[in-house]
Amino acid sequence: MQKGHSKRHLLTAVLFVGLFALGGPGVARAETVKILALGASNTNGRGVSTSEAWPAQLERMLRAKGYDVTVSVNALNGDTSGGVLSRASNISAGTRVVIFDTGGDNDRKRGGSEGSINANKARIISAIRAHGAKPIVAPYQRILGPMRSGGSNYQADGHHLTAASHARIAAVLMPSVVAAIKKH
Numbered sequence: 001m002q003k004g005h006s007k008r009h010l011l012t013a014v015l016f017v018g019l020f021a022l023g024g025p026g027v028a029r030a031e032t033v034k035i036l037a038l039g040a041s042n043t044n045g046r047g048v049s050t051s052e053a054w055p056a057q058l059e060r061m062l063r064a065k066g067y068d069v070t071v072s073v074n075a076l077n078g079d080t081s082g083g084v085l086s087r088a089s090n091i092s093a094g095t096r097v098v099i100f101d102t103g104g105d106n107d108r109k110r111g112g113s114e115g116s117i118n119a120n121k122a123r124i125i126s127a128i129r130a131h132g133a134k135p136i137v138a139p140y141q142r143i144l145g146p147m148r149s150g151g152s153n154y155q156a157d158g159h160h161l162t163a164a165s166h167a168r169i170a171a172v173l174m175p176s177v178v179a180a181i182k183k184h
Helices: 002-021 054-064 081-086 103-111 113-128 140-144 161-184
Strands: 033-040 069-075 095-100 134-137
Touching: 033 054, 033 081, 054 069, 054 161, 081 095, 081 103, 081 113, 095 113, 095 161, 103 113, 113 134, 134 161, 140 161
Parallel strands: 033 069, 033 095, 095 134
Antiparallel strands: none
């Protein structure tokens, strides 16, 4: 009887290992984490190469730390908070993190008020959450100071980030994005 019992255990073990090797129930599959960079010209990397823009740098930093991520960009040069809001309703399924820029300086250039920018920002956050993603605001001015302040943070136009500033933004975003990925 003991020989039959051992054979059953061996057969069960072989079936169990085979089931998991074939991707049976309960097997966790690693999926690429989808991150969206949503915004205006600074999100788009205006004035620097695509590889120097913060979305590409953030993707490289996350991959270097072992995260399987893709950072896609949905940004339009000159866009306003209203434009960003309209595109926030088109977030693809499975996107886990959305880092956004309101394009608020573009609103101000067109006479938009801080009240309308802030209202649109709140709506953008709500739209992102409605898609099941974590919203993160791109911290340009908090990290680099006000636009048109001179110095080496902005290009000669006083509005668009330098390559070095894009790198700083990516580095500052990294811990928030990692926390969002782990929390999800």
